[in-house]
Amino acid sequence: xxxxxxxxxxxxxxxxxxxxxxxxxxxxxxxxxxxxxxxxxxxxxxxxxxxxxxxxxxxxxxxxxxxxxxxxxxxxxxxxxxxxxxxxxxxxxxxxxxxxxxxxxxxxxxxxxxxxxxxxxxxxxxxxxxxxxxxxxxxxxxxxxxxxxxxxxxxxxxxxxxxxxxxxxxxxxxxxxxxxxxxxxxxxxxxxxxxxxxxxxxxxxxxxxxxxxxxxxxxxxxxxxxxxxxxxxxxxxxxxxxxxxxxxxxxxxxxxxxxxxxxxxxxxxxxxxxxxxxxxxxxxxxxxxxxxxxxxxxxxxxxxxxxxxxxxxxxxxxxxxxxxxxxxxxxxxxxxxxxxxxxxxxxxxxxxxxxxxxxxxxxxxxxxxxxxxxxxxxxxxxxxxxxxxxxxxxxxxxxxxxxxxxxxxxxx
Amino acid sequence: xxxxxxxxxxxxxxxxxxxxxxxxxxxxxxxxxxxxxxxxxxxxxxxxxxxxxxxxxxxxxxxxxxxxxxxxxxxxxxxxxxxxxxxxxxxxxxxxxxxxxxxxxxxxxxxxxxxxxxxxxxxxxxxxxxxxxxxxxxxxxxxxxxxxxxxxxxxxxxxxxxxxxxxxxxxxxxxxxxxxxxxxxxxxxxxxxxxxxxxxxxxxxxxxxxxxxxxxxxxxxxxxxxxxxxxxxxxxxxxxxxxxxxxxxxxxxxxxxxxxxxxxxxxxxxxxxxxxxxxxxxxxxxxxxxxxxxxxxxxxxxxxxxxxxxxxxxxxxxxxxxxxxxxxxxxxxxxxxxxxxxxxxxxxxxxxxxxxxxxxxxxxxxxxxxxxxxxxxxxxxxxxxxxxxxxxxxxxxxxxxxxxxxxxxxxxxxxxxxxxxxxxxxxxxxxxxxxxxxxxxxxx
Numbered sequence: 001x002x003x004x005x006x007x008x009x010x011x012x013x014x015x016x017x018x019x020x021x022x023x024x025x026x027x028x029x030x031x032x033x034x035x036x037x038x039x040x041x042x043x044x045x046x047x048x049x050x051x052x053x054x055x056x057x058x059x060x061x062x063x064x065x066x067x068x069x070x071x072x073x074x075x076x077x078x079x080x081x082x083x084x085x086x087x088x089x090x091x092x093x094x095x096x097x098x099x100x101x102x103x104x105x106x107x108x109x110x111x112x113x114x115x116x117x118x119x120x121x122x123x124x125x126x127x128x129x130x131x132x133x134x135x136x137x138x139x140x141x142x143x144x145x146x147x148x149x150x151x152x153x154x155x156x157x158x159x160x161x162x163x164x165x166x167x168x169x170x171x172x173x174x175x176x177x178x179x180x181x182x183x184x185x186x187x188x189x190x191x192x193x194x195x196x197x198x199x200x201x202x203x204x205x206x207x208x209x210x211x212x213x214x215x216x217x218x219x220x221x222x223x224x225x226x227x228x229x230x231x232x233x234x235x236x237x238x239x240x241x242x243x244x245x246x247x248x249x250x251x252x253x254x255x256x257x258x259x260x261x262x263x264x265x266x267x268x269x270x271x272x273x274x275x276x277x278x279x280x281x282x283x284x285x286x287x288x289x290x291x292x293x294x295x296x297x298x299x300x301x302x303x304x305x306x307x308x309x310x311x312x313x314x315x316x317x318x319x320x321x322x323x324x325x326x327x328x329x330x331x332x333x334x335x336x337x338x339x340x341x342x343x344x345x346x347x348x349x350x351x352x353x354x355x356x357x358x359x360x361x362x363x364x365x366x367x368x369x370x371x372x373x374x375x376x377x378x379x380x381x382x383x384x385x386x387x388x389x390x391x392x393x394x395x396x397x398x399x400x401x402x403x404x405x406x407x408x409x410x411x412x
Numbered sequence: 413x414x415x416x417x418x419x420x421x422x423x424x425x426x427x428x429x430x431x432x433x434x435x436x437x438x439x440x441x442x443x444x445x446x447x448x449x450x451x452x453x454x455x456x457x458x459x460x461x462x463x464x465x466x467x468x469x470x471x472x473x474x475x476x477x478x479x480x481x482x483x484x485x486x487x488x489x490x491x492x493x494x495x496x497x498x499x500x501x502x503x504x505x506x507x508x509x510x511x512x513x514x515x516x517x518x519x520x521x522x523x524x525x526x527x528x529x530x531x532x533x534x535x536x537x538x539x540x541x542x543x544x545x546x547x548x549x550x551x552x553x554x555x556x557x558x559x560x561x562x563x564x565x566x567x568x569x570x571x572x573x574x575x576x577x578x579x580x581x582x583x584x585x586x587x588x589x590x591x592x593x594x595x596x597x598x599x600x601x602x603x604x605x606x607x608x609x610x611x612x613x614x615x616x617x618x619x620x621x622x623x624x625x626x627x628x629x630x631x632x633x634x635x636x637x638x639x640x641x642x643x644x645x646x647x648x649x650x651x652x653x654x655x656x657x658x659x660x661x662x663x664x665x666x667x668x669x670x671x672x673x674x675x676x677x678x679x680x681x682x683x684x685x686x687x688x689x690x691x692x693x694x695x696x697x698x699x700x701x702x703x704x705x706x707x708x709x710x711x712x713x714x715x716x717x718x719x720x721x722x723x724x725x726x727x728x729x730x731x732x733x734x735x736x737x738x739x740x741x742x743x744x745x746x747x748x749x750x751x752x753x754x755x756x757x758x759x760x761x762x763x764x765x766x767x768x769x770x771x772x773x774x775x776x777x778x779x780x781x782x783x784x785x786x787x788x789x790x791x792x793x794x795x796x797x798x799x800x801x802x803x804x805x806x807x808x809x810x811x812x813x814x815x816x817x818x819x820x821x822x823x824x825x826x827x828x829x830x831x832x833x834x835x836x837x838x839x840x841x842x843x844x845x846x847x848x849x850x851x852x853x854x855x856x
Contacts, residue, residue: 071625098490100473106461108625136624137458194486198522229486232477260623 070096071108072258074276075235076189079254079336079358081345082241083403088177089244089340090407091115091129092237092361093256097187099234101412107133107140107168107182112157112259112270113238117147119248123299123333124153127247130160131182131238133168141167142182144174147246154298155272157259171405176246181239181406188361188400188408189279192392193229195221199389200284219388226393232412239406244340251350253277253335255299272296277336279365284373285309294334302333314373319384326379327372352378361408362396460628460661464501470494478514485526488518492532499539501629503666503696512536527553531565538565543572543767564596571596574769576604576799593617595637602641603770605800607833611641632662639671643678644803646834651675666695673704677839682711699728699741703748707839722749729755739763740775747779748840757783770796774806781813789813797826804830804837808845815848824852 075094082088093113099105112132116125130145144164151158164174169183198217220226255277259270274295276282282294286309294305307328314324330351337350338358347368350357359365367390371377375390400409474491481487492514499507515533519526530553537546547569550562563582570579579600594617601610618634639654652675658668669692676685689705692698702725709718729742729752740763746756760779763772777792793810801807811826827845836842 068621068626068630069623071623100470102473103466103470106625108623110623136461194481194484197486197526227481229484232473 069108069111069260069273071105071236072111072260072273073097074256074258074274075187076279077254077256077277077336077359078188078361079338080360081343081356081358083407084405085241086343087243087245088241089247089338090239090241090405091254092239092408094185094187094189094235094237094408095258096236097230097233099184099187099236099411101232101234103234105184105236106136107142107236109133109135109140110261112159114157114257114259115240116150116255116257117247118253118299118335119250121251121253123253123302123335125150128157128160129240129247130157132159133182134165141165142180144178144180144240147242152269155296157257157270157272158268159270176243178240178242178246179405181237183237184234184411185237185239185406185408186400186411187230187233187235188396189230189235190228190364190394190396190400191230191366192220192226192394194227195392218386220392223393228394228397231397234411237406237408239408241405248340250341251337251339253299253333253337255335275299275334277334278331279359280369281306281331281334284369285313299333299335306334307332317374317384317386319373320381322379322381323373361401364395366394367391458624460631461625463627464498464629464662464664467494467498467501471498483521485518485522485529488514488521489526489528489532492518492529492536496532496535496539497627497629500633501662501664505540508536508539512540527562531562534565534569538569538572541766543569547573560593564593567596567600571599571603572767572769574767574772576600580604594620595634598637598641602644603799603801605802607641607645607802611638611645614638614641628662629665632658632665632668635661636665636667636671639668639675643671643675644834646804646836648675648679648836664695666692666698666701669695670698670701670704673701673708677704677707678836678842680711680839682708686712697724697728699725699739699745702728703745706749740772743775743779747775747782750782753779753782757785764792768795770799770801770806774803774809777813778809781809781816786813786817790817802833804834805841807833808837808841811845812848815852820852824849827852 073095075097076092077094078090078092080090082090093115095113096105109132112130114131115129117127117129118124119126126149127147128150129147132143132145134141134143142165143162144166145160145162148160148163151160163176164172164178164180166172166174166180166182169181171179171181173179195217199220255275257272257276258274259272261269262271272295275297277299286294286306294302297305310327310332311321311324314321314327330348336357336359337348338345339350339354339356342350342354342356345356345358345360346353347359347363347365348357349355368377370392371390372379373389374386376382376385377390401407402409471491471494474487474494477487478484478491492511495507495511495514498504499511511532515529515536518529519533522529530549534546534549534553537543537549547566550566550569553562567579567583570576570582583597583600594613598610598614598617601607601613614634614637618638621631621634623631635654635658639651639658642648642651642654652672655668655672655675658665662668669688672688673685673692676682676688685704686708689701689708692701693705702721706718706721706725709715709721725742725745732739732742740759743756743759743763746752746759756779757776760772760776764776766772773792774796777789777796780786780789780792790813793813796806797810807826807830811823811830814820814826815823827849830837830845831842831849834842
């Protein structure tokens with residue numbers, strides 16, 4: 001017993017703290033006291049990346065994407081006629097948001113970026129365009145695959161044969177008249193996100209009425225005071241201009257996805273982790289915690305999954321059901337509709353205007369959406385109209401766009 | 413002597429009150445080079461993108477935006493997020509204070525439904541060991557959107573407070589449908605005696621993090637945690653590999669150096685332990701790391717160096733006390749080194765009052781034993797091991813306390829468990845456990 005007890009320390013003499021400090025004076029001259037005491041702030045054994053994202057069009061869509069894999073975080077899809085060649089269509093995929101001025105965000109070689117095109121009306125992709133980054137550091141470049149019929153349709157993907165390869169951050173061309181740019185751009189999206197959060201701070205409308213009414217503020221800021229929250233930020237973009245005939249010849253539905261290799265799947269297969277098409281659909285209507293499920297689905301599931309959120313939202317703001325029906329009729333499923341046989345596109349033009357439709361970088365998609373949901377646009381319904389919410393009073397800044405390929409403005 | 417003491421106090425107050433930064437002391441990369449040097453140029457064949465090299469630049473951009481738009485609750489929150497990231501990378505406590513400040517400003521501007529700012533504030537308070545305050549923030553935040561982040565954060569706070577029953581409930585572990593991030597669940601499993609499951613889950617989480625663009629410090633953290641758990645399981649080869657991987661991903665990872673120092677000390681690889689401890693101390697003089705350094709210096713026949721290191725520990729202790737900070741690492745050091753035992757017990761008791769987790773109870777058990785408070789030691793040891801911890805050191809402490817109290821069977825069980833969990837769990841105590849066991853179970 002006594003021998004063993006030697007491991008249990010006995011009371012000893014207290015050390016003269018002042019003496020010890022004096023002996024340490026030389027050390028202290030070379031070190032910051034602040035650093036010395038910083039030990040108290042534990043480097044937590046349990047990892048906290050708790051700061052949730054800021055969500056714009058679809059900026060920082062889920063916490064996982066926002067905090068651990070921003071390179072796969074999709075923000076905006078644009079589909080528009082080439083301003084330079086009426087035979088061409090331009091597809092733009094923006095991702096990795098909130099890039100500060102002077103900040104470098106690399107591309108990730110383990111992410112597969114895809115445009116998916118349904119040209120038969122069944123909301124299943126018939127043609128895909130794939131982009132994957134090769135290498136790390138300064139040696140990165142991009143391989144373009146397709147357009148072509150997918151090896152696998154749905155939430156899993158396999159690589160098509162390479163069709164062209166090129167550098168990052170500068171345009172390059174390949175066969176079939178395709179032009180490609182993959183790199184940093186000024187974020188083209190414009191929105192008074194700051195005020196939006198004050199108006200619609202959460203989206204848990206399925207549980208309304210809850211102790212907190214949905215609106216804390218009933219108006220966007222007036223012109224002059226409204227601010228584009230995305231103005232100071234860049235974004236990474238994949239931009240491709242190609243002949244329309246390569247992806248279809250009539251109505252199409254387009255969406256974009258990011259996928260990753262996962263050990264759970266067999267070699268060579270990528271698993272979808274995000275999906276996006278119609279701007280503000282998720283952000284305005286969908287409960288945030290439902291985003292991840294939606295990201296892992298295909299458009300064929302949208303009617304069931306997403307319509308309920310729109311109906312609940314419209315009901316919560318006290319507007320007639322016809323408003324929800326109108327919204328659902330144009331945004332569900334979540335695909336960007338375009339009619340390649342037509343021209344002079346406007347946002348929702350395929351569904352409403354019988355023109356090209358699609359979305360151009362300067363389209364004020366927020367105002368279009370809010371004017372339908374809170375105003376009388378499209379439906380003519382004035383019941384429950386909320387005039388202060390029909391526009392965020394922020395428009396496109398011409399300086400953020402280019403007249404020629406790649407059309408999105410140079411980074412800040 | 414008095415003059416020197418006053419000089420020290422004055423100097424410390426000046427440094428503490430002036431927001432000079434660690435970068436100026438060469439502890440991190442200076443701002444000027446960050447904006448102009450491409451990270452790609454720095455690393456030839458990178459495993460990970462060194463995002464931390466840009467952190468101060470990004471912070472300066474957000475600080476400018478906040479300055480231009482002082483009423484922007486959003487920019488304040490984004491700025492606070494960057495402060496917390498830099499804290500994890502550099503360990504400057506001032507960044508935690510900054511994060512707390514901007515979170516409070518954001519909440520003042522938008523007091524309702526500002527979930528991001530609530531969670532930022534809770535994270536900042538948690539980092540300051542203000543556990544109950546952090547929990548209050550989360551509980552009062554009316555976070556309707558009960559997402560993975562808020563659940564994980566709340567679970568993390570509750571684990572620090574020792575409320576494992578509540579953690580199990582909110583993580584829905586017993587229902588078989590985990591509702592938190594894997595790292596948090598792994599921590600819960602580790603603390604509650606499921607080390608193998610914890611390791612498996614953490615390995616999965618680590619694998620899921622292994623993207624080139626994932627933040628370097630975050631990726632490294634997962635490797636450090638995997639190294640810690642491998643050490644706990646006695647898998648020293650894998651543990652060392654994980655720590656080295658962490659340092660390849662993030663060369664300034666303090667916890668990786670501390671883990672390596674502990675690992676090498678346990679194996680009596682004293683020169684390696686000294687080297688690892690020195691590198692960690694260069695970044696931040698943690699009590700634990702300083703303790704390994706002093707032990708290594710003694711083992712290598714350098715009592716003078718060990719005395720100087722102990723002086724430094726005394727200095728850190730003094731500064732902590734001056735700031736009203738009581739850290740259990742100091743209590744552990746005092747107890748293990750048979751010094752300042754009254755202080756050790758005082759600190760341990762305060763720790764239990766602050767956060768009653770199993771490690772606080774274990775610290776109290778060992779400090780109370782060192783002070784001859786055997787009833788208190790026994791009660792604390794029971795609390796420390798009541799969830800079946802597979803931490804060999806905790807089992808050893810409980811076993812030795814039982815041994816002292818004459819509870820032979822309990823002592824044998826605990827000490828046997830400690831040795832079988834990890835035959836080299838501690839550079840000194842592992843051998844003692846074997847000796848006591850031999851004494852208790854003499855071979856015929």
